[in-house]
Amino acid sequence: MDSFQQTLFKLKSYWSERGCIIQEPYDMEVGAGTMCPETFLRVLGPKPYRVAYVQPSRRPADGRYGENPNRLYKHQQLQVILKPSPKDIIDQYLGSLEAIGIDLRKHDIKFEEDNWESPTLGAWGIGWQVMLDGMEITQFTYFQQCGGVDLDLVPAEITYGLERLVAFLQGKESVYDIEWTPGVSYGDVRFADELQFSVYNFELADVGALWQLFDLHEKEAQRLLDLYKRYDDKQRFPLLPAYDQVLKCSNTFNLLDARGAISVTERVGVIARVRKLAVGVAHAWMDQSNPVVAAEVTA
Amino acid sequence: MPLPFLLEIGCEEIPDWMIQPALQNLQELFTAMLSQNNLGGSVTATEATPRRLVLRAEGLNASQPNETKATLGPPKSAGPGAAQGFAKKMGVTLADLEVITSAKGEYYNFSKAVEGRKTLDILAEALPGIIGKIYFPKTMYWTGKGGARFIRPVRWLVALLADQVVPFEFAEVKSGAVTSGHRRLGASSIPVTVVNHEEQLRANGVVLSAAERRALIEKDLDGSVVKDEALLNTLVYLTECPSTIRGTFDPQYLELPKEILSTVMRHHQRYFSVEDSVGNLAASFVAVMNISSDPDGLVRLGNERVLRARFNDARFFWKVDQQKKLADRVADLKNVTFQAKLGSYFEKTTRVVALAQEIAAATGADVSAAARAAELLKADLTTDMVKELTELQGVVGGLYARAQGEPEAVAQAVYDHYKPVGMDDSIPSTLTGQVVALADKLDTLKGCFGIGMMPTGSKDPFALRRAAQGVVKIIVEAKLHLPLSTLAVSKDLTEFLLDRAKFYFKEVRGFKYDEINAVLASGSDDLVDAESRLSALAQVRPTENFEPLAASFKRIQNILRQANVAAGTSPAIDPALVEGGPEAELHQEFLRLRVIVDAQRKAHDYRGALEAIASLRPKVDLFFDKILVNDPDEKVRQNRLALLNSLLTEFSAIADFSEIVTQH
Numbered sequence: 001m002d003s004f005q006q007t008l009f010k011l012k013s014y015w016s017e018r019g020c021i022i023q024e025p026y027d028m029e030v031g032a033g034t035m036c037p038e039t040f041l042r043v044l045g046p047k048p049y050r051v052a053y054v055q056p057s058r059r060p061a062d063g064r065y066g067e068n069p070n071r072l073y074k075h076q077q078l079q080v081i082l083k084p085s086p087k088d089i090i091d092q093y094l095g096s097l098e099a100i101g102i103d104l105r106k107h108d109i110k111f112e113e114d115n116w117e118s119p120t121l122g123a124w125g126i127g128w129q130v131m132l133d134g135m136e137i138t139q140f141t142y143f144q145q146c147g148g149v150d151l152d153l154v155p156a157e158i159t160y161g162l163e164r165l166v167a168f169l170q171g172k173e174s175v176y177d178i179e180w181t182p183g184v185s186y187g188d189v190r191f192a193d194e195l196q197f198s199v200y201n202f203e204l205a206d207v208g209a210l211w212q213l214f215d216l217h218e219k220e221a222q223r224l225l226d227l228y229k230r231y232d233d234k235q236r237f238p239l240l241p242a243y244d245q246v247l248k249c250s251n252t253f254n255l256l257d258a259r260g261a262i263s264v265t266e267r268v269g270v271i272a273r274v275r276k277l278a279v280g281v282a283h284a285w286m287d288q289s290n291p292v293v294a295a296e297v298t299a
Numbered sequence: 300m301p302l303p304f305l306l307e308i309g310c311e312e313i314p315d316w317m318i319q320p321a322l323q324n325l326q327e328l329f330t331a332m333l334s335q336n337n338l339g340g341s342v343t344a345t346e347a348t349p350r351r352l353v354l355r356a357e358g359l360n361a362s363q364p365n366e367t368k369a370t371l372g373p374p375k376s377a378g379p380g381a382a383q384g385f386a387k388k389m390g391v392t393l394a395d396l397e398v399i400t401s402a403k404g405e406y407y408n409f410s411k412a413v414e415g416r417k418t419l420d421i422l423a424e425a426l427p428g429i430i431g432k433i434y435f436p437k438t439m440y441w442t443g444k445g446g447a448r449f450i451r452p453v454r455w456l457v458a459l460l461a462d463q464v465v466p467f468e469f470a471e472v473k474s475g476a477v478t479s480g481h482r483r484l485g486a487s488s489i490p491v492t493v494v495n496h497e498e499q500l501r502a503n504g505v506v507l508s509a510a511e512r513r514a515l516i517e518k519d520l521d522g523s524v525v526k527d528e529a530l531l532n533t534l535v536y537l538t539e540c541p542s543t544i545r546g547t548f549d550p551q552y553l554e555l556p557k558e559i560l561s562t563v564m565r566h567h568q569r570y571f572s573v574e575d576s577v578g579n580l581a582a583s584f585v586a587v588m589n590i591s592s593d594p595d596g597l598v599r600l601g602n603e604r605v606l607r608a609r610f611n612d613a614r615f616f617w618k619v620d621q622q623k624k625l626a627d628r629v630a631d632l633k634n635v636t637f638q639a640k641l642g643s644y645f646e647k648t649t650r651v652v653a654l655a656q657e658i659a660a661a662t663g664a665d666v667s668a669a670a671r672a673a674e675l676l677k678a679d680l681t682t683d684m685v686k687e688l689t690e691l692q693g694v695v696g697g698l699y700a701r702a703q704g705e706p707e708a709v710a711q712a713v714y715d716h717y718k719p720v721g722m723d724d725s726i727p728s729t730l731t732g733q734v735v736a737l738a739d740k741l742d743t744l745k746g747c748f749g750i751g752m753m754p755t756g757s758k759d760p761f762a763l764r765r766a767a768q769g770v771v772k773i774i775v776e777a778k779l780h781l782p783l784s785t786l787a788v789s790k791d792l793t794e795f796l797l798d799r800a801k802f803y804f805k806e807v808r809g810f811k812y813d814e815i816n817a818v819l820a821s822g823s824d825d826l827v828d829a830e831s832r833l834s835a836l837a838q839v840r841p842t843e844n845f846e847p848l849a850a851s852f853k854r855i856q857n858i859l860r861q862a863n864v865a866a867g868t869s870p871a872i873d874p875a876l877v878e879g880g881p882e883a884e885l886h887q888e889f890l891r892l893r894v895i896v897d898a899q900r901k902a903h904d905y906r907g908a909l910e911a912i913a914s915l916r917p918k919v920d921l922f923f924d925k926i927l928v929n930d931p932d933e934k935v936r937q938n939r940l941a942l943l944n945s946l947l948t949e950f951s952a953i954a955d956f957s958e959i960v961t962q963h
Binding site: 068069070071084085087090091094104105106107108109110111112113115125126128132133134135142144150151152153154168171173260 | 311312314437440443482483484538588594597600608615634
């Protein structure tokens with residue numbers, strides 16, 4: 001039986017052998033691996049790219065104080081981007097499952113329609129949730145649009161839910177019982193985060209302060225986007241830092257949401273504010289990397 | 300010699316629910332192309348799995364028939380110079396022209412034999428267009444911006460006319476004679492012919508026929524398995540090689556309500572539920588795999604494990620949700636938006652309580668039970684269970700209300716209040732349930748109509764048609780005498796409800812549209828009464844006197860219209876002016892029947908009343924046969940018009956006969 005980290009190593013080398021850059025996690029709070037610049041910005045434009053990375057993904061509202069065996073505030077995704085998607089992409093994906101020890105002749109795999117959409121990022125794609133013996137283990141998406149921009153090359157995004165997958169491989173009922181490495185359980189490594197962040201997110205986060213933070217990050221992102229239009233040397237303009245501010249907004253929004261501070265009516269409006277920034281960055285990014293393409297996009 | 304044709308569009312997994320319409324569409328497109336191009340033959344089969352759409356046709360000609368194309372040239376009288384020019388234009392010599400004689404005279408003509416094009420070429424040209432035109436609700440591109448669109452990436456194409464490949468390209472895929480098998484049970488590259496295609500697929504783990512896949516699943520669904528046609532169909536189109544496994548779960552989960560367990564199994568896991576001999580849920584399930592067997596039981600174990608986690612979640616939600624009673628959750632609805640302009644669910648609740656009380660009072664229901672049910676109606680929206688199992692909204696509220704000691708009438712009303720969810724669904728089982736279901740739906744309708752959010756075309760985001768359909772179904776089937784004029788605030792909404800009533804009477808109850816129009820034209824405020832009149836009308840309609848009388852009523856209406864007499868406005872009939880014979884007989888019969896019909900109508904004996912009216916036919920026929928309405932004497936004429944007008948007015952209160960479409 002492979003440990004959590006051995007499985008991770010195998011998946012990383014599998015995708016490394018297929019031409020992926022192996023990146024480290026992005027060093028900011030994100031709700032999903034898709035939000036990292038390595039996906040959100042790299043899928044834009046005509047340049048091929050292949051990357052894989054583990055991204056700890058924070059979903060404050062999913063926290064359960066470490067009490068629920070299957071639900072986590074922060075779970076680990078393995079995010080794989082192949083741009084453009086090769087013709088045998090699904091075979092390659094199934095090969096990755098074989099590589100971590102799943103004998104596919106003895107298990108049931110189904111591809112069930114599930115079209116991914118992120119209103120916050122102005123992004124959507126077509127795809128499936130991949131079911132292994134009745135359990136969703138992967139989200140598979142062909143991106144169509146990101147930041148409101150039609151993509152030149154259609155990437156395949158493969159997002160593995162690592163805890164579920166490894167719990168399955170190790171036959172564990174609770175993710176906390178997963179063997180991270182011999183002698184150390186997932187719970188040993190992660191329980192404290194789950195408990196403490198649940199307490200903070202649900203009980204102690206200061207709503208007023210969070211709103212202030214949201215406004216500050218929004219303002220800073222918007223200021224940079226406005227500045228970009230007037231900035232002469234576009235090539236050196238800090239769009240990546242602007243995008244960081246957007247990610248801060250997104251995470252602050254998730255915190256406010258988990259805290260119950262955003263009514264359903266407000267929700268739509270706040271999501272629209274974040275989307276406006278994300279779309280702004282995406283368009284500026286297209287312009288910066290290839291002014292001709294961007295002109296076509298906005299035309 | 301007629302040729303067989305085979306097309307297989309090999310694809311990544313197509314969503315199950317789109318497959319059958321797509322096949323149908325493919326067949327239509329292909330059939331249209333055959334006939335447009337005069338290729339003969341017809342589609343003999345279409346089949347599909349998630350990864351392939353297959354079409355077979357037989358009897359195609361090898362080419363289009365040869366044709367003669369005639370081009371008329373100058374008249375012979377124009378001389379050899381003109382003929383010379385015409386021949387040159389046609390690319391031939393003078394000797395190739397003929398002279399034909401038409402009504403206009405003699406003309407040069409050139410007849411050219413046009414050879415029919417080869418079917419292979421026509422197919423090669425047409426197929427990319429046909430594939431691209433197959434309708435899917437949502438499509439994607441994958442070869443780059445501006446590339447071909449399809450439901451999912453196309454990965455291979457088989458196109459064979461007899462033993463020849465029909466050469467074409469779609470989305471950078473070249474057609475050929477090579478298919479692909481089951482993802483794990485077959486080879487990925489399999490040469491096929493028109494003849495061995497299906498059998499080669501079978502050898503590679505693919506059961507092409509949907510009927511056969513269905514049979515493979517159904518053979519394992521014994522009497523204990525809860526029938527579920529929609530789920531079965533989904534699984535047929537989610538698999539290429541289906542087989543079933545039967546798993547079990549810990550019976551301790553059976554303490555959770557059946558509704559919750561079966562929803563988790565059906566909607567989240569696509570399992571069939573199993574019942575014991577007395578209809579209680581059993582601690583087992585049937586899952587359908589996309590492989591032929593589970594020799595080591597690994598798939599069963601995996602599915603059992605997933606279900607256990609799901610049930611644990613549900614049990615956890617149940618436990619946590621009980622910590623705050625429904626009644627205490629009502630205030631939390633202030634944070635749940637119903638609709639931006641219509642406020643929160645708390646505000647909706649306040650309105651629905653008031654409306655439910657009104658309706659309860661009007662229908663003799665228990666007002667306080669209705670008010671309490673209305674108050675708790677939406678409180679389950681704040682529970683974890685409903686956030687997880689949204690399709691159980693209402694049902695969860697009812698279960699919680701019962702568990703929290705609310706009166707049974709209240710719990711059942713909350714439980715049922717989304718009913719009827721479709722045309723085939725039943726209405727709430729109790730009067731209190733019917734009252735709150737009506738109040739909830741009417742509030743949504745009134746609110747949305749009030750802010751101008753009427754459904755248009757296919758856009759109906761608040762499912763207002765379904766809500767209105769529900770209102771009509773509940774009123775009619777529960778026989779609630781609730782005049783629409785007291786329920787609906789606006790003219791628009793009343794018309795919308797009547798439109799749904801027509802739909803209901805026609806599609807659900809099977810009445811004829813002209814009968815429905817006839818009944819609603821003579822009064823539509825009370826739908827229960829309308830239904831009684833409609834039933835009576837449908838019973839009396841086939842009797843011999845009815846349709847001829849309806850035709851006569853139409854004639855009367857025309858006469859009155861031509862005479863500019865508005866319905867019901869004539870002066871009283873002056874008996875002194877009534878001429879003896881047919882007119883007097885009709886008058887007498889009218890007076891006699893009027894008393895009878897009136898009494899029957901008041902007693903709601905609509906059938907008796909309609910039969911009585913129909914019995915008037917011989918007198919009416921005789922009248923029209925012998926009497927001239929437009930008598931030269933103006934007084935007599937006016938009196939006759941008055942007689943006809945009274946007849947029409949008095950006898951149209953149950954159904955407006957002039958709406959009936961007759962043969963006469």
